[in-house]
Amino acid sequence: MAKRGYHHGNLRQALVDAALKLIEAKGPTGFTLSEAAKTAGVTPAAVYRHFEGREDLIAEAARQGYEVFADLMEYAFAKGQPSALASFEATGRAYLAFSRKYPGHYIAMFESGISVNRKPELAILSARAFGVLERAAVELSAHIPPGKRPPAQMVSAHIWAMCHGVVELFLRGSPGTKSPFPPEELLETGIGVYLRGLGLVPADD
Amino acid sequence: MAKRGYHHGNLRQALVDAALKLIEAKGPTGFTLSEAAKTAGVTPAAVYRHFEGREDLIAEAARQGYEVFADLMEYAFAKGQPSALASFEATGRAYLAFSRKYPGHYIAMFESGISVNRKPELAILSARAFGVLERAAVELSAHIPPGKRPPAQMVSAHIWAMCHGVVELFLRGSPGTKSPFPPEELLETGIGVYLRGLGLVPADD
C-alpha cells in the first residue's frame, strides 16, 4: 500500500520538485518535461506514470503552491486577530512573504498561464486563499462609517493588486527594473497610505 | 533611397505588426519567428534581413510600445496641468488605457522577458515614461506637508505597482480570475483612496 520504496521512492513528488527548481531557474517557459525528468534521474516517459503530461505536472506544482499559500494567508489572518487592522496588514505581508519564499510555486500559480479553472481543486484552494483576504477586508470595513466606504471586495482587490504589482515589478527585476526601495518597505508603506485613506489609521505611521 | 516598393514594401514593420498580432493572440511564448514570417507572407529566412533574430524582433515591438507609452504618459500629464493632482491621476489612467489599447505592446514590454537593459534605447524610453509618473509624484508631494510624506519616488512606485497589478489580475483574466469590478473603476477608486491617505483629497470621492 505504501507508495514509497518502489523503484524510485517517490517519483511523483521528485518530479514536482524538479519542475519547481527549473521554473525558479529559468522561468515558466524554460521548464521542459524532459529536463524535469532528467533532473529527477528518470526517463521522460516515466513522467507519464504519474502525470497526464507537461501541463498536468505544472498544474500540480501550482496546486501545492496554492495549498501553502492558503495556509499562510489563514495563519497570518489568525495571528492578527482579534484586530481587524492587524489581520488585514498581516495577510498583505503574507502575500509578499510567500512570493519571496516560494518563487517557483508563485510563478507556477501566477505566471505560467495555468488557469485556476483547469481543475476544481485549484479553484477551491485559490478561493480559500483569496477568501481570507476578503474576510479581512470585510472585518475592516465594519470599522469604517458606512457612508463612503468602498465595498469590501473592492478593498481586497486593491490590496491584491498592489501586492501583485510590487512582487512583479520590484521583487523580481522583471524589465530590468532597479528597485528604489525594498519590496517589503514599499508594500508596507503603500498599504499604510491606503488604510489612512480609508480613515482607519491616524495621520501617523 | 526610399525603402518602400522594393520587394515587399515595408517588411520590417510588417514583421513587427505580425509579431504583435501573434503575441496578442497567443501570449509572448506562443509567438514564433517562423509564424510571424508566414503571417507577413514571407520566408522565415527573410526575417534576418531586418532583425538579428527572434529576440531582436520582440525587442523592436517592445521599443515601439515604449515609444507610444511614453508619449501617452506625457500627453496625459500635460493635459492634467496645471493641477498636480489632475496630472497624477491622468498618468495612472493612461497606464491602464495603454495596456488595454495596445495589449500586444504591453505584453512585449512587460511579460515577454525582454530586459529593458537589452538596448540603450529601450532603457531611455522606459525611463522617459516612468519619469513622467515620477515627475507627477514630485509635484504632488509639494502639496503635502513635509513632515510625514513618503518620498516622491515611493509614491510613484506605489501607483505603478497598483496599475500593474490591476492590469495583470483584472484586465487580463490571468489565472481565470473573474473581475468583480471593471478595471478602470478599480484603479480609479484605488488611487482615490491612496490620495486621500496622502491627505491630498478631502473625505469625498
Place this chain on the structure above:
DNA sequence: TGTACATCAGTGAACGCGCGTTCACTGATGTAC
C-alpha cells in the same frame, strides 16, 4: 532612351536540436498459497 552593371530583399532547401508523446518491454517489488 538604352544598355551594363551593382545592389540587396527575399527564396528555398537544408541543418541540427530538443521537444512532448507512444509503445512494447523488463525486471524489481509485493502477494497468495
Place this chain on the structure above:
DNA sequence: TGTACATCAGTGAACGCGCGTTCACTGATGTAC
C-alpha cells in the same frame, strides 16, 4: 520458508513536429554612363 504468479514503475527506442538559423542563390530594383 519457498515457489509461482501478478502488478506496475520505469526503460529505451522511436515518432513526427516545428523551431531558429545558415547558406548559396535569384531576380527585381536602382544607378551610371
